[in-house]
Structure formats: C-alpha cells, structure tokens
Amino acid sequence: MSNFRNLLIWQKSMSLTTKIYKSNKKFPKEEIFALTSQIRRSSVSIPSNIAEGFGRESSKEYLRFLNIAIGSLFELQTQLEIAKNIDYLIEDEFNTLYEDSREIERMLVSFMNKIKERD
Template sequence: MSNFRKLLVWQKSMSLTTKIYDNTKSFPKEEIFGLTSQLRRCAISVPSNIAEGFGRDSKNELIRFLNISVGSLFELQTQLEIAKNIHYLDEEEFNNLYEDSREVERMLIAFIKKIKDSN
C-alpha cells in the first residue's frame, strides 16, 4: 500500500478523533487543560503514529509506531472511563466512543500481527 490514508484503521482512528473532539466540547471549561486536553491528545496520537510509522523505512519501525498507537488507545479508554465516572459523558456517549476505540484497537492488533507474520 502506497498511502497511509488508504488504511481503514487510519480512517477509523481519524473518525474516532473527530468524535472525541465533538464530545469534549461540552466538558467544563476548567477541564480544558485537564481531561479535555488529555483525551484529545491521546486521540490525536493514534492516527498520527499510524501515519508516522507508515513513513518509516522498516517493518520493525512501523510495528513500533503501531504499538504506540495501541498504547494511546488504552490511555484513551481509561480517560473515557474517568469522564463517564465523573459524569462528563453519559452512558450512551461513553459506550459509542468506547466501542469505536475497541474497533480501532482490534484493527491495529490484527494489522500488527499481519505485519509480523509476513516476516
């Protein structure tokens, strides 16, 4: 594949990032440098690391950046739980975002496995 933009996992992670931004708009203003910022930075990290890894010269480097994306997703999932627990997200918002993040997670893990198996 010649372009990371064609990767479905990158496209899904971009969509998730947009949803995170939309959902955090309603967070309290005092959270702009706290949980709002953390959620947004984690979300941004996922497609960004997929793209950066894709631009590297080796499969090992690609895998390393994909693993960073997985770590960012786990961080994002934890912060979503916190946002739900402190009532910044309602149950439906949380479930939708969490399921989207789990879908990206499964896709990334499968992609990593496919790359490793191709060696």
C-alpha cells in the same frame, strides 16, 4: 498500498478523533488543560502514529509506531472511563466512543500480527 490515508484503521481512528473533539466540547471549561487536553492528545496520537509509522523504512520501525498508537488507544479508553465516571459523558456517548475504540484496538492488533507474520 501507497498512502496511509487508504488504511481503514487510519480512517476509523481519524473518525474517532473527530467524535472525541465534538464530545468533549461539552466538558467543563476548568478541564480544558486537564482531562479535555489529555483525551484530545491521546486520540490525536493514534492516527498520527499510524501515519508516521507508515512512512518508516522497516517493519520493525512501523511496529514500534503501531505500539505507540495502541498505547495511546489504551490511555484514551481509560480517560473515557474517567469522563463517564465523573458524569462528563453520558452512558450512550461513552458506549459509542468506547466501542469505536475497541474496534480500532482489534484492527490494530490484527494489523500488527499481519506485519509480524510477513517478516
């Protein structure tokens, strides 16, 4: 594969990030530097680390960036749960975003395992 943009996992994480930005536009303005910012940063970190790791020379380095991406994904899942609990996200919206994040989680784990098997 010659480009990280061809990775389905990167494409799906970009789509999730776009959905996140659209969904938290409705959050209260006082959250702009708090939960809104945290959610956006963790979501942006996922495709960013997938892309950055792709450009590294070794599998070990790539795995390090994929580990950072999965850590950011777990942060995002936690923050989405908080947003739901304080009624910033309605149940259906939360479920969609959370299920998208779970799909990316499964893909990341599988991808990381494939890279480990190659070495």
